[in-house]
Amino acid sequence: MSETPDLTEIELDSEWMCRGRLIHARRDIVRLPNGHTSDREYLVHPGAAVILPVFDNGDIMLERQYRYPLRREFIEVPAGKLDPAESAEACAHRELIEETGYRAGDLKFLFEFYPAIGYCDEKMYFFLARNLEHVGHERDHDEFLEILRIPFVEALDMIRTGHICETKTVTALFWWDKFRSGQWTL
Ligand SMILES: [Mg+2]
Incomplete structure (x- = not known):
């Protein structure tokens, strides 16, 4: 039986890019499943x-x-x-x-x-x-x-x-x- 690979990306660092009236954006540094790092930009929304x-x-x-x-x-x-x-x-x-x-x-x-x-x-x-x-x-x-x-x-x-x-x-x-x-x- 093959194991399910873990695809989780781990947050290493996080900062605000923008905090407007509506748009709130962050940029995070993440550790990838293979141990390398990358950055992830995303909007933060209240739902x-x-x-x-x-x-x-x-x-x-x-x-x-x-x-x-x-x-x-x-x-x-x-x-x-x-x-x-x-x-x-x-x-x-x-x-x-x-x-x-x-x-x-x-x-x-x-x-x-x-x-x-x-x-x-x-x-x-x-x-x-x-x-x-x-x-x-x-x-x-x-x-x-x-x-x-x-x-x-x-x-x-x-x-x-x-x-x-x-x-x-x-x-x-x-x-x-x-x-x-x-x-x-x-
Ligand atoms: Mg509406």
Whole structure:
């Protein structure tokens, strides 16, 4: 029986490259499995809650947002960063109300995933939001977005046609497709 090789890289040194308002980046020196050293640069992220809001008739709620780094708009599920010491569930609840103006009567944790493992330690916690009640949004002063209500099948087709092409949104819709079709159970 062959032994599983240990691929662990050991931190030898670590320093901040950048500490901006949003972007925090570190550069570490690591010892590689073969004993050599190398450097690893990565973004440090507090984690985020991602929410797929589903209306009673099966329609889903998406957002249209301008994303400055790509200089274009994207259609996305609601999401936001965890505040210090905030639970993922509390963050999901808060972000949904802040961004969309809807409160979820039923918020269910589904899974967690890592959107950018090559250069970022961000972890995303994914929630399904149902029993939606409109209570009014509380957006940040620099946050502009349009709320869209779309039949699920139409949203899924927007992946095929390239109109939805952003990682957390594609992931969310494919997961929900498995659950709503009964292939996977909650
Ligand atoms: Mg957001």
